């Protein structure tokens with residue numbers, strides 16, 4: 001498999017690709033303020049009349065098809081003597097070069113990067129972030145080839161932070177055993193703070209941008225160290241030679257990688273305890289992914305197919321169980337209290353139980369559909385769930401049931417260690433849905449049909465039974481939540497080609513602009529009312545099931561626009577909806593009601609049995 005420990009892989013790959021074959025990138029940013037970087041790719045040893053060069057259609061860890069080639073300009077190809085080679089675009093992400101068996105092919109292109117996001121490349125006057133899928137082309141069929149990257153720093157920049165292996169004695173030169181590793185190693189460049197700690201002699205680098213100066217750096221390092229120690233102790237291994245946290249203190253969005261993580265957050269807000277704890281939990285999530293998803297992984301998630309979606313039912317395992325462990329590890333590291341943990345778990349249950357999407361979509365369906373809906377965040381939350389918080393609850397139920405069935409001798413920790421050993425270290429592959437279930441049931445020594453049915457169906461979850469295994473009771477009560485209530489379920493549906501508006505201005509519910517395509521080339525969509533609650537403000541306002549919502553308060557209607565309008569309103573406010581029914585548009589106004597949601601609380605039962613107390617103490621232990 002490709003995603004094994006880089007150094008071992010390098011040895012194996014070098015044996016196959018002996019010199020003088022080489023693949024080498026040079027990245028320069030002569031004018032970073034123009035948001036442009038220049039890439040030169042020199043390939044030696046390729047044979048053939050034609051050679052395809054491709055960018056991936058997506059980026060590891062971000063489950064959505066992108067269009068990185070649209071940011072590539074001034075593409076050119078030449079042979080080793082500088083004579084131009086003809087080329088043509090044969091697909092969105094493919095350049096076909098007439099190489100005519102040239103001994104060397106040199107590709108040159110510019111990459112434009114204006115959006116600062118963990119899955120995008122950004123270049124600015126003072127910093128650059130290279131998301132490798134959008135920067136580095138590969139020769140088709142040559143993903144296994146070793147590759148080097150030379151970064152030429154603009155004047156005044158001093159720092160390159162990346163999981164790539166530095167080439168000894170060559171400043172700014174890095175190597176990867178293959179393109180899978182290259183595509184899993186983003187590169188942060190500029191003048192970041194650069195801190196370091198070690199675990200079992202393995203260096204962990206922390207590149208920091210825009211974190212308020214009053215946030216104690218020693219505290220950050222000490223807490224990250226406790227977090228990594230707790231995670232590696234749980235798994236019994238430190239599976240990399242070095243690890244790099246790319247702490248980008250602006251924006252929002254994190255992506256895990258093989259031995260690094262790109263983490264965007266509001267660095268100016270970390271000086272309050274709740275925000276700091278939220279940040280630690282989020283960092284712990286991205287860090288624990290180096291085990292769960294990068295190494296312990298569903299079989300669909302590596303080796304990757306970079307040309308299309310890599311579909312799996314198990315993102316609730318890869319993402320949801322990572323959410324479960326992100327906080328459990330903080331409890332065990334002494335960084336989160338039991339009470340904070342239980343409050344957060346109860347809030348996640350509330351978010352799930354109060355969502356209408358739970359009646360429509362299971363965790364396995366949410367996993368499968370994520371490529372259409374944007375990395376776990378449903379296009380329409382009314383009919384979709386998040387495998388993040390649902391997966392975390394399923395993790396808790398699996399863990400508690402395994403503990404109860406095995407007399408607290410085994411837990412989900414044993415499952416994770418077993419998957420790591422059996423599938424990552426020994427079989428060197430991912431696991432199937434059935435193999436994952438088998439590992440869980442073998443740890444429990446019993447069937448786990450009910451928990452797995454919660455993952456694959458929309459049936460009601462009996463939380464009470466599971467939390468009682470640890471002597472905890474779950475109570476809930478109706479209360480008034482933020483925002484206001486309309487009482488509609490909606491669905492974001494593709495517009496059939498025959499009904500596609502001719503101009504961008506008509507049929508205002510269309511997403512995606514004049515091209516008629518949405519995110520990543522997704523079809524244009526519209527917001528459709530699928531259900532109404534009896535006696536709701538929507539029903540009183542004569543909204544009907546099947547209505548197409550065109551505008552919300554005068555704005556283009558999307559699920560997010562509707563949600564935001566309801567969240568910003570309060571009981572008694574009105575909302576204006578322009579709807580289309582049978583091809584006729586009309587304006588309707590509804591008076592919103594109070595948003596009643598159930599709140600949940602987890603607390604200890606009065607007199608737990610010895611078995612319940614043992615499970616609770618072992619589950620939420622602080623292990624220093």
Ligand SMILES: [Zn+2]
Nearest residue numbers: 285289319322
């Ligand atoms: Zn994640």
